[in-house]
Amino acid sequence: MLLSQLVVAVAFVAISTAAPAPSTHALHEKRDAPATDWVKGARIESDAILPMRIGLTQMNLEKGYDYLMDVSDPESDNYGKHWSMEKVHDVFAPLKETVRTVREWLTASGIHGSRVIQSDNYGWLAFNATADEAERLLKTEYHEHEHKHSASVRVGCDEYHIPKHIQEHVDYITPGVKLTPVVKRSVKVKRDSAISRLSAGPTSSPVGSDDLQSMSPDAVNLPPDIRGCGMNITPPCIKALYQIPDATLKSPGNSLGLFEQGSYFNKEDLDSFYALYAPYVPQGTYPVPQLIDGANYSVSLNSSFNSGEANIDIDMAYSLIYPQTVTLYQTDDQIYEPEEVATTNLFNTFLDALDGSYCNYTAFGETGDDPKIDPIYPDPAPGGYKGQRQCGVYKPTNVISASYGQAEADLPIKYSKRQCNEFMKLGLQGHSILVASGDYGVASFPGDGSADGCLGPDGLIFNPQYPSNCPYITSVGATMLYAHQTVYTPESVMHVNLSGTAQNFTSSGGFSNYYPQPAYQQAAVAKYFAEADLTYPYYSEFSVNVNKTKGIYNRIGRGYPDVSANGVNFRAPSAGGVDYHWFGSSLASPLFASVLTLINEERLKAGKGPVGFVNPTLYKNPDVLNDITNGTNVGCGSQGFHSAEGWDPATGLGTPNYPDMLQLFMSLP
DSSP: OOOOGGTOBBBBOOOOOOOOOTEEEEEEOOOOOOOOOEEEEEBBOTTTTEEEEEEEOOGGGGGGGHHHHHHHOOOOOTOOOOOOOHHHHHOOOOOOOHHHHHHHHHTTTTOOOOOEEEOTTTTEHHHEEEHHHHHHHHHHOOOOEEESSSOEEEESSSSEEEGGGGGEEEEEESSSSOOOOOOOOOOOOOSSOOOSOSSOEEEEEOOOOHHHHOGGGGGTTGGHHHGTTTTTOOOOHHHHHHHHOOOOOOOOOOOEEEEEOOOOBHHHHHHHHHHHHOOOOOOTTOOOOOOOOTTTSSSSSTTTOOOSSSHHHHHHHHHHHSSSSSSEEEEOOHHHHHHHHTTTTHHHHHHHHGGGGGGEEEEEEEEEETTTOOOOOOOOSOOOOOSOOOOOSSOOOEEEEEEEEEEEGGHHHHHHHHHHHHHHHHHHHHHHEEEEOOOOSSSSSSSSSSSSSSSSTOOOOOOOOOOOTTSSSSEEEEOOOTTTOOOOOOEEEEEOOOOOGGEEEOOEEEEEEEEEOOOOHHHHHHHHHHHHHHOOOOOOOOSSSTTTTTTTBOOOOOOOOOOEOOSEEEEEEETTTEEEEEEEEHHHHHHHHHHHHHHHHHHTTTOOOOOOOHHHHHHHHHGEOOOOOEEEEETTTTTEEESSSBTTTBBBTEEEEEHHHHHHHHHHO
């Protein structure tokens, strides 16, 4: 985003050094290492105007995990007794004492009360200040920062201080140390060409005539529509793999939500898919539009925005849950979306639209959207969305799938924790949030952190992914059938050679450097470590200095994925009728989300509520999933993590066994 959009009047000149912090002040936040994608520049002129925001400490955030387990653990007396949105807001609101104490500090520091605006939910205080005022207030220096790969300019500091007596009341202050952009994970490319750019689609390759004729000898006596599943995954293959019945129910309020950003669907492509692979879905069946901040609904066949991601998400969902509907959360206008594919935000404006309080509340050091990272509305660019940012305009669906993400290290920990905290709040209200784990094994995509997507000076340290690292979502890895196998053969870890930089295209998994292992998975992770016989050196710390550590993964971090589903050779036409094979965990997330939607149909029919946050139930009942015990997710010069009996950081607990999962969830209140 352009600097002018930050409402910051900036002139860059050499000025005096900020005064050192007195003994009454304490360091509140400090950048641990220089941001890899940003170059620190000149000091900001003293009379430049900065839009200051002070995030106030919320109540009870430390109890969020316990609250969620109380309604999500199948052994809890309160299982399924999900909270209302109003209760969630009330429980986490900041104390009145917090607001009063911070206001008094500002007044004593020369910021008159008439200049300070308070958000409706008391989550933050805002005011404009000159750079000189802000530097004296926070005992810091503000500098410009230029992005290495774009024209973006940000404003921030390396550290700041506040009085000791208000530290417990202040979560985070901006402008501050946050500068790092967000990058989307997945890629789209024909199999016979090198990956040359990042976009919002999974990897694809055209289907050849040999694929259509080849099949396993074991498949000869199978029904025609599932004979070739080792080479071509279609809806009948998926249903046979996981014993998913044909859908018949359409409970009100049980639409499956799909998050999309940077990729749009094309109506002709959807109709072509239905005609070829899901003829029971009528032509003209398109998702329910929930368009956020000026997003378009669909695009033309040859549009650059028709990258395939949105198409295959919708293809997958409708082919499994129809006659139930799909709700499309298409996010941001077409001015911001091209930037977001590369360097901007991911979930904030989406979460704003689902929860009005998220627009402005503070959690884990973040207050509302950040104009240095997130879109600004009204969008002043020609053709941009001229309305106000949409806050709380849509009700979240029971299940939401997102096939997007980025490396954990691309985000400051407090930025990601605020989003993760919102996923916790959605879980409290009974919503299931599923995300694709990624497609580069223990690494991120090439060029993210290093040429091979790894961390550390030698590019050998594993690079965990966000939001899969968040303990309040269900991370979905990818599996595959080999060409000679049938739907009645155990699957393996997704690991395919798509040439170029995707020669090791494999299910992402590993351990977070930001979040500890939640209690619900500790026993499963301990079992894996006890039996896996790993020889890699490791570390046991958070926010590790990757330039100094001798280990290559965090032994105590949140493990992911949680579950998995097929992500190889899905057949779907794109861009005018070309029939592609599609690859990636981008397929697995909407697949697993469809399974949960079908289970919710049965629960709603029986007068029960939605399944909500499913991780505690699945970790206590792993036998309702198909355990994956073959394969590994390579990366960073290693063999990555091998699959194993029980949970493993390549396929999680395994793939869905619909009849067993249904029986389990129907047995719960």
